[in-house]
Amino acid sequence: MKVLILSANPQSFANVKAVGISLVYQGIDVSYLDTQSLYHQRFEVPSKFTRIITGISSSKPFYISNILRKIRILEALRKVVKSNSKKFDIILTGDLGMVECTIIKTLKVTKVFFIQDALLLRKQKMNLTRRLRYLYYGFRNRFSFCSYIFCSGQTTKESLILSGARPEQVYATGIPRFDNSHFESKPYDNKKLTVVVIGEAFAWHNLNSMQEAQKEFFEYLNDFSISNPAVEILIRKHPRDFYKYPELESLNFINGLEEGLGESISRANMVIGYAVPSTVLFEIMRDNIPILFVKHEKIEYSTMICKNEFFNHVQSVEDFKQLDVQTLKNTINADLDFTSVGTFINHQSSLPVILDYIMNEMNNA
Structure with missing residues (x-):
């Protein structure tokens, strides 16, 4: 089985990296499609992952580029992804925007696991940007690309469902970068x-x-x-x-x-x-x-x-x-x-739970 990791954000990458490393230790072939340059990000990627470089850059972070520039970038990305000879069985993503959905559509992978990093507290309104994305996705909700969505807690799960995710898709497992966090108050004692x-x-x-x-x-x-x-x-x-x-x-x-x-x-x-x-x-x-x-x-x-x-x-x-x-x-x-x-934040150990869902899908393939 071959797994492809997507994420260009250091916080969300921390979640998928933890899962990816665990999969490598179980003998799974894990690759990372590097789109960091599109978002002007730079962070370390484990050497255990096979790194795929797109060679595509942008003068501005992708999300603040105008729509024509975005389309050109996505078309270039689609060509790069198509030219890659490696076939993947599963995609594990820490982000789910236009870049990630383009990659998922191009590769035609049906087993997609998304770890939602951000805490969501309300329904996402359908503004102009989201309407354009909806059109670009082929009149599909972006969550329709996912098999499973893992999130921080019950509050985010409810917000995802209100925003279009199916209830059976979403699991309030917690997210790996908050695993076993300890919350306590700290008294202020400085003069300044x-x-x-x-x-x-x-x-x-x-x-x-x-x-x-x-x-x-x-x-x-x-x-x-x-x-x-x-x-x-x-x-x-x-x-x-x-x-x-x-x-x-x-x-x-x-x-x-x-x-x-x-x-x-x-x-x-x-x-x-x-x-x-x-x-x-x-x-x-x-x-x-x-x-x-x-x-x-x-x-x-x-x-x-x-x-x-x-x-x-x-x-x-x-x-x-x-x-x-x-x-x-x-x-x-x-x-x-x-x-x-x-x-809000399920800070128990989410990693083994997420791994169980992925391994079950692999075993049933």
């Missing part, structure tokens, strides 16, 4: 408070009012930092946030395309999340860094989000504005309850 704010790419999803609200929140943080020089505030822009923010004299922006999450977070002794509690916040929480989550008053959060006690919550930006530095420190020192974290 360095805060990293995790930005979101609202405009990318056509949520323009949310993008404007985020800009206003950043402007308030700028004023807060000017009034409280003992607080250093860094804004980590989402890699897909191309919104032009005004000059903010007291804030430093970190480009998520140029700096990895780990490097950004290493500077912080506190993190602020805004409006959407993404996978990034759980990753940070696993590293025992205090998190303050600022809700958006116009978002109807699920009951699970409202009741969880593993983030310190502020109900709105207006409530956040009532906090002084000492209250902020007291807030992040509050005791947290992590008993319900598994609803």
Whole structure:
């Protein structure tokens, strides 16, 4: 049996890499189709994988290229994939965008295992970009290319089903890069408070009012930092946030395309999340860094989000504005309850479970 791994994102690659290495140890032939250059990414690939180089590059990351440029890249990729003489029985992918679906369609592989890395909290709306993808996929939902979808927890499973995945496809196994994570609170004890704010790419999803609200929140943080020089505030822009923010004299922006999450977070002794509690916040929480989550008053959060006690919550930006530095420190020192974290991130050992599903398919082939 021959397995092909797809992923050009370092976080999602961590999931499929763990599965791929386990398959190699069981005598399975594993290859990796390297599309990192299309996304301007660069990370190490295990030497145990047979690496297939496409030779295709792009002046901009694929997802911000215009539609004509994307079509040219995909056509070139299709030709490269067709010219490869190696035949594959299974595809294991950590991403499921236009690049991955093009490869799956071209190879005509029917056994496709997708590990959904990102935490999803709501139905994905059918915006213009997704309508164009739907047309490109041949009037198919992208999940229709998959045999199995493995995800972080029950919340993401429900969101995937609402977004078009079939219930029998989706398994809330957890994801390998969170296997056996230990969540606990870490008290703040430094004199200087360095805060990293995790930005979101609202405009990318056509949520323009949310993008404007985020800009206003950043402007308030700028004023807060000017009034409280003992607080250093860094804004980590989402890699897909191309919104032009005004000059903010007291804030430093970190480009998520140029700096990895780990490097950004290493500077912080506190993190602020805004409006959407993404996978990034759980990753940070696993590293025992205090998190303050600022809700958006116009978002109807699920009951699970409202009741969880593993983030310190502020109900709105207006409530956040009532906090002084000492209250902020007291807030992040509050005791947290992590008993319900598994609803979002199943942090037990997912790897053997995912391997069982793959090996069963191989044995039944």
